[in-house]
Structure formats: C-alpha cells, structure tokens
Amino acid sequence: MSNCITIKGGDRIRITRVDGCGRPLYGDECGQIVTKGIVEFKMSPEVEEAEEKSQKNFAGEFCYSEAGCDQVKWWTIELTWCEINISAFQFMNPNHHLVKDPTTGEIIGYYPSNRIDCSGGYALEVWLQLVAGGGECGGEETGGGQWGYIFIPWISGSTPQEITIGGEDTITWVTSGRAKIGGAWGKGPYEVTFAEGAPQRLPEPLGPDSPYGLLVTTLEPPEDQCDCMPIPRPVPDPADLTVTAVDKCTLEIKPDNHGMGAVTVDWGSKAPDCKKQTVPDLSKVRCCLPDGEHTIKVCDAATPEICRDITVTAPLDPAKDAPQVDFTCGDDGRTVTFEVEIPVYAAQAGDGIVLLDLKHPPGVVEVRVDKATGKGTYVHTYPDPGEGNKRQYNITAKRKDFPGKITTKPVIIPCESGPGPANPKA
Numbered sequence: 001m002s003n004c005i006t007i008k009g010g011d012r013i014r015i016t017r018v019d020g021c022g023r024p025l026y027g028d029e030c031g032q033i034v035t036k037g038i039v040e041f042k043m044s045p046e047v048e049e050a051e052e053k054s055q056k057n058f059a060g061e062f063c064y065s066e067a068g069c070d071q072v073k074w075w076t077i078e079l080t081w082c083e084i085n086i087s088a089f090q091f092m093n094p095n096h097h098l099v100k101d102p103t104t105g106e107i108i109g110y111y112p113s114n115r116i117d118c119s120g121g122y123a124l125e126v127w128l129q130l131v132a133g134g135g136e137c138g139g140e141e142t143g144g145g146q147w148g149y150i151f152i153p154w155i156s157g158s159t160p161q162e163i164t165i166g167g168e169d170t171i172t173w174v175t176s177g178r179a180k181i182g183g184a185w186g187k188g189p190y191e192v193t194f195a196e197g198a199p200q201r202l203p204e205p206l207g208p209d210s211p212y213g214l215l216v217t218t219l220e221p222p223e224d225q226c227d228c229m230p231i232p233r234p235v236p237d238p239a240d241l242t243v244t245a246v247d248k249c250t251l252e253i254k255p256d257n258h259g260m261g262a263v264t265v266d267w268g269s270k271a272p273d274c275k276k277q278t279v280p281d282l283s284k285v286r287c288c289l290p291d292g293e294h295t296i297k298v299c300d301a302a303t304p305e306i307c308r309d310i311t312v313t314a315p316l317d318p319a320k321d322a323p324q325v326d327f328t329c330g331d332d333g334r335t336v337t338f339e340v341e342i343p344v345y346a347a348q349a350g351d352g353i354v355l356l357d358l359k360h361p362p363g364v365v366e367v368r369v370d371k372a373t374g375k376g377t378y379v380h381t382y383p384d385p386g387e388g389n390k391r392q393y394n395i396t397a398k399r400k401d402f403p404g405k406i407t408t409k410p411v412i413i414p415c416e417s418g419p420g421p422a423n424p425k426a
Contacts, residue, residue, distance in 0.1 A: 005216055006131035007129070007131075009129045010127070010128055011126075011127040012036045012038075012127050012221055013034070013038055013124060014035075014124075014222060015088050015091050015122050016124075016125075016189070017091050017120070018123050018153070018154060018183065018185070020121075021184045021259070022182070022185055023183070023185070024231050026261065027233075031228065031230050031231035033085055033229070034229075035085050036224045039172070040079070042079075043077055043152075044075065044076045046073045046074050047070050047071065048073050049067075049070050050071070052065065053068070074179060075152075075211050077179055078176040079174065080172050084173060086107055087107065091228075092158035093117050094120065097110060097113065116159060117157075121177070122158075123151070123152065124151070125152075128149070129148075130147060145220060147216070147221060150212060150214050151215075152179050152211065152212040153188070154181075154183035154211075156177060156178060157177050157178050158176070158177040159175070159177065160175060161175060181209055182208055184258065184281075185206070186237075187204070187234075189231050189234055191219065191234075193219055233260070233302065235306065236257065236303060237306075238300075239255040239256060239258070239281075240256040240308075240350035240351070241253055241254065241256070241308060242256070243345050244321050245317065245321055246286065248315040248318075249314055249315060250287070251287055251289055251296075251316060252286045253284070253286075254283070255282070255298055257300060259281065260302070261280075261300075261301060261302060262278050262280050262301040263278075263279055264276060264277065264279070264298070264301050265279050265296065266297040266299070267294065268296055271288075271290060274287035291315055292313070293312070294312045295310075296309070296310050297309050310345045310348040311345060312345045317343075320342075321402065322397075322405035323340045323397040325397045325407050327395075329416055332414075333414025335379065336379070337379050338377060338380070340376050340397055341374050342369055346399060346402070347373075351368065352368055352369045353368055353400040354369060354397055355367075355399075358393070359393040359394060359396075360380070360383075365378060365380075366400070390412055390414065391412070393412075393413065395408065395411055
C-alpha cells in the first residue's frame, strides 16, 4: 500500500452515539446511522497564535524577537446535508425532540431546541473515494479495494448553522460540532480495516492529544441505511490496569476497559478477605494483601474469558511505584544507556511504558519494559559540550499509566556511570 493517496471525493459517513466520556453507547438499539446523504464534510482548526516576545536596546534595535508555537484549541466539524436524517440530527443534539406518528409510531419529524447539549456527543467516521482503489483493486485476501478513512471519535456541542432552500445548488442544511480529545473510543466497536486475512478494528487507539485519525483501509465501507441500528459490542482486548501500592499491604487497581463496561476483579485464594468484585470501568478498587505472592485476575464482565493476570508480591513498596532510573555511560562520555524499572505488576497491567524525558531532542521517549522483569533500556547520545566544559541534564521519568509520581536523575556530560547521581569526568 502506498504512502501517497489521491482523494477524488467522499463516499459515506457513519454517526455513532457516545456518552459523556466518549464511550460508544453499547446496548442502545438506535446507536448508529450510516448515510451517503452528505454534500460536504469540512474540518476547520481554531488556532491561537503564539505571543511574540521581543526586546529593544537603547538605540531602538531588537536585541531579540521571536514567537512561540501556535496552538490548536479545537477542530470544528461541519456537515452539509442533502438527505435529512432526522435520527442523526437527534444523535448530534439530544435536546432535539423526535416527533412520531401517533398511529404507526414512525418518526415523521423533529422539533429543534435552542439548547446545545455538550454532555455526551457522537463519533463521526468518513469514508473517502481514492483515485487508486475504491473497489478497483485488491482481492479477497485484502478486502477488495482501497478507501480513505477519517475517524473523529468524540464530537460534542452540535451547533445549528444556516439552512438555505433555493434553486439548483443552493440547498444547504448545515450542522457543526467541536472535536474533543481524550475520549474512550479505544479501537472502536466496528471492523474498519483488513489485516491477517480478516476484518479488524482499529490497529491502535488514538493518542491522548489526537482529535482524529486518517487511515487507508481495504475493507469496504458499511451499507448506508436510513434507519438507525444498534452498536455491536466487539470482543474486547484485555482491560488496561493502573496498579499502585497505597501502603505495604494495600494494592489499588483502576481498570480501563476501553469503554466496554464493568470488569470482575478476583484477588485470588491467598487473599480471603477480598472477595471477587464487579468494578465499573474507570473506577478504583483496593485490597489488603497478606505477605506472599498473589495472582490477580481481571476479566471483562460481559465476556469473562477475556482476562488480564498480574502477579504481586506483598509486602509492597509504594516508593517503587515511580520508575527507578539508573544509567551507564559509553567510553565517549556522551552516549548514555538509561535503565528504567517499574514493579512487575505495573509492567503486566497494560503497555508497561515509561515516559523518559531526555531534556534533549527527541525530548520525551517511550521505553517499553519487559513484562517479566519490569526493566527496559534506552540509548541516547548527547552533544559534546566542548573541551573543558560540562553540561547537566536533569532527566525525568514517569509511568505512562501513572504520571503522578516522577523520578529525576541528573546526568552530567561528559560523564561516568552511576550508581547515584552522575559523576563528571575529570
């Protein structure tokens, strides 16, 4: 598949109801709508220009003048409709009132509200026709074609725009909303890509700062339908867990079940005082563990065969919940091998990633630790500070799933290996 794609037009969209955390509303019998009734799809960034900083000298000349980085505050998403889907409008603003035929119960219209609902929202997926593809290439093993696929998993505050009904090319019915970040869409409820010979959900969730994603997919888009449909509940991935030691015996677990609902937490037979519990998604639960090794099993409540196991040895050491950082220096005094370590239970609980800030480009890097040992390494080469000079970099590290505790480690270049703070070379 090429890195370069040429878009020749839109194909269709799907709108999905989400809740106030950006999670799909599984179990909602009217939770998604697929339609081709769109004239135009538009995304517009709202950018705040950076403040300019400058200073002049006595002669009125600039000592310095520079501007910081512009910032994107949000993206505005606009849809221009040619086929009015009444249920879709109510998805976007639940304050709209659906009007039903008193005899048949069928929806015959809606009464709009001036109140804009920002408590929940909707997800928007857009399929695009490509010049190379669009059903003209590929086969069964790849899905049969190529489409562009844009997904915006959380939009809220649907705002009405102008409605114009005139002659040819002057019929516009526009709705808009703002894309939000940090929702719980995860990999989504739908199969949207084709991999390993079968339809798959998204290969990975959006990052915490990403409002939308763009992919090329070989899986054919869903069929458009005027009526709304339920949201399928896929077989979930094992829940990601934030696991922390509160004190020497108390372990706290916070499950992130990717918007799929509750999990069960089984503390194991060696912790008889902690019964098997059903825990809502993104809620916390605690247990005081007796001394010894414990295997804790966290399973999806609706699909109990989907589980994640973690191994914990009590007594616990809360001080080690923050990453432990050490390093060794190369013979050049500038190449540093960082060694990070987190508790094994934290490594087993999710991605097992430590965010290491090198205080030098590329800046913050992700170090994935081994799940069996909780250890990982990263190698970085710092610039030569010049003969007879030294420069200190105050490295910081934190767990991606538990950023509240930060470890700082000074590295002085040129350097000699630890332990402890770096020892400058003579």
